[in-house]
Amino acid sequence: MLQLFLLLAAALFAIGLYGALSQQSIVMIMMGLELMLNGVTVAAGAFWHYLAPASVAGQVILVVVVVAMAVEMAMGFAVTTAIFRARDVDMTDMAADLKR
Amino acid sequence: MTNVVFWILAPLAAASGFMVFVFNSMARATIALLVSFLASGGLLIWLGLAYLGTVVILMMIMEMVIMAVFMIAYMMNPAGLTQMSMYHNKRGSLAIGTATFVLLAAGIFAAPWPHRAGRAPRDPTFQLGTALMGPQMLTMIVLGVTLFATMVAAVVLATHRGRYDRFGDDLKRRPPADPVRGGVDG
Amino acid sequence: MVGSAPLWAVLAVPAVLAVFALTAATADAVLAARAAGQRVTWTVLAAPLAEVPRLLAAQRRTTPAPDALLWRLGLAAIPAAGVLSAVVIPFGHVTVSRMSVGVVWFNAMEVLTWAGVWMAGWGPNSVLSLVGGYRFVAQGLAYELPLMFALICAATGAQSLNAADIAAAQGHLWFAVWMPAAFAVYLVSVYAFSFLGPFAYPAGRDLAGGVAAELSGPDRLMLEAGRWLLLTSGAGMAVPLFLGGGAGPALPPWAWSAVKTLAVLGLLVWGRRRLPVIRADRYAELAWVVLIPLMIAQALAVALVVLTMGGPP
Numbered sequence: 001m002l003q004l005f006l007l008l009a010a011a012l013f014a015i016g017l018y019g020a021l022s023q024q025s026i027v028m029i030m031m032g033l034e035l036m037l038n039g040v041t042v043a044a045g046a047f048w049h050y051l052a053p054a055s056v057a058g059q060v061i062l063v064v065v066v067v068a069m070a071v072e073m074a075m076g077f078a079v080t081t082a083i084f085r086a087r088d089v090d091m092t093d094m095a096a097d098l099k100r
Numbered sequence: 101m102t103n104v105v106f107w108i109l110a111p112l113a114a115a116s117g118f119m120v121f122v123f124n125s126m127a128r129a130t131i132a133l134l135v136s137f138l139a140s141g142g143l144l145i146w147l148g149l150a151y152l153g154t155v156v157i158l159m160m161i162m163e164m165v166i167m168a169v170f171m172i173a174y175m176m177n178p179a180g181l182t183q184m185s186m187y188h189n190k191r192g193s194l195a196i197g198t199a200t201f202v203l204l205a206a207g208i209f210a211a212p213w214p215h216r217a218g219r220a221p222r223d224p225t226f227q228l229g230t231a232l233m234g235p236q237m238l239t240m241i242v243l244g245v246t247l248f249a250t251m252v253a254a255v256v257l258a259t260h261r262g263r264y265d266r267f268g269d270d271l272k273r274r275p276p277a278d279p280v281r282g283g284v285d286g
Numbered sequence: 287m288v289g290s291a292p293l294w295a296v297l298a299v300p301a302v303l304a305v306f307a308l309t310a311a312t313a314d315a316v317l318a319a320r321a322a323g324q325r326v327t328w329t330v331l332a333a334p335l336a337e338v339p340r341l342l343a344a345q346r347r348t349t350p351a352p353d354a355l356l357w358r359l360g361l362a363a364i365p366a367a368g369v370l371s372a373v374v375i376p377f378g379h380v381t382v383s384r385m386s387v388g389v390v391w392f393n394a395m396e397v398l399t400w401a402g403v404w405m406a407g408w409g410p411n412s413v414l415s416l417v418g419g420y421r422f423v424a425q426g427l428a429y430e431l432p433l434m435f436a437l438i439c440a441a442t443g444a445q446s447l448n449a450a451d452i453a454a455a456q457g458h459l460w461f462a463v464w465m466p467a468a469f470a471v472y473l474v475s476v477y478a479f480s481f482l483g484p485f486a487y488p489a490g491r492d493l494a495g496g497v498a499a500e501l502s503g504p505d506r507l508m509l510e511a512g513r514w515l516l517l518t519s520g521a522g523m524a525v526p527l528f529l530g531g532g533a534g535p536a537l538p539p540w541a542w543s544a545v546k547t548l549a550v551l552g553l554l555v556w557g558r559r560r561l562p563v564i565r566a567d568r569y570a571e572l573a574w575v576v577l578i579p580l581m582i583a584q585a586l587a588v589a590l591v592v593l594t595m596g597g598p599p
Binding site: 125127128131134150151154155157158161162164165166168169179223225280281282284 | 351355356387393394398405420426447567570572575576
């Protein structure tokens, strides 16, 4: 049963990775990142339940992952808004300033 | 513990997660992501983490609705009325995604998972709360400071007007020059 | 002691909620008739109940190129939010779900209206509906945090997230008496998440009905019924959170729960016609600048009281 949960987590992670790598628009990349963190959430919950339910560390990891999701979304949208205001685009291909 | 709940929620989470990148309509893509999160939250509640599962559901509904507002604002084709394909390196990403899944699945089945150590406490929420206020206080402080920094940084990045735009160069103009009148400051 | 209800009680929750919601809608119709100078006859009293079969049989309106999936899903989510949030409300000594995190579940289910109303506004591909849906999201961002803090105040006072425990902790003093700011903000937020009364901005008359502009037939029934169910669920949750639950001298506990719920509903229905509609952008500044610090101060006060007295007074 643990392995089924972890398979679901791996599937969500892989789908999110595919999305984050293949999408051009910043908000779609963020949706891929959210899916990856979703997979990590499910995996952390399964680990807590099936391996170490007496320990509180599993729950604390879940709290940290959920907070990471919120932080990522907030900063992602702030950066998108700033880029959109500056250049009127929202695609990563046009934000390649640090590339040589 | 019947497995029916798992076999309903888990394929729903994975399938709606995949549909996020298949839908042409951005509104539908966001709602598909919301459904995926609701299924994950349901799985967490089923695993016994009542508080964390409910908090995931609560947070993700709010986050996805806000994300929908941003998607409609920034993406072309929000209603999916035309075909759209905004990919780069689709084949490569698909290969990397599939390879990651195969690698993780191999690890999942090959790893010698230990046995369950201990039983769940009667109230996991209480255990989490006392831990975050006691032994895990460092985590709590770091999360709090990170969230505060995020709020400040996001507002600084996103807003293009500051105090001097609102109150004039000498900060003395009342009421402030806002495009829309506020409810407190006039 | 609060026991878990038998399985058939799951069907009783929408039924009981519907009865209370119908009572509230009838009271509202009576007040509307009196405000218009009409005599209150049996026709006026029966009008809300008669609306149900009329709307079910009426023709559904369609628009060009709607997003039918999101439209129907959104409209279904609004009454579903009302019913699902009510499963954790203890009625007397009986509650359908003895969730240890009942208050958080109530909050999560009423947040479902955010998704529901936005989708209902997006679905019909109509300008006024879309504006109504976005107005609700703006209003939601404003009311949600003060509501969360008000719920946290009640939970901190009883040191539990279970609604029945919170009701049981008010044996000596109702929470509405010693945390009045939380109670007031909670009642205001009930108006906000059911977008009635002063918060009817998303369905306002200046938008020709806003979210409800393109609805007729069963769609309209789902929206209107959803609003009244949400108001009733909010009023029902106020009873164990702030008004002592089913405790009272002479009557059995379920009767006291019913009486207190009807009292809160009466107050909300009366206030609906007295208060002007607040614009979401003005309320947003008020909520973030005034109400959130007020609620944090209230939570601090509650926590100090509980710590010094070892429990609720």
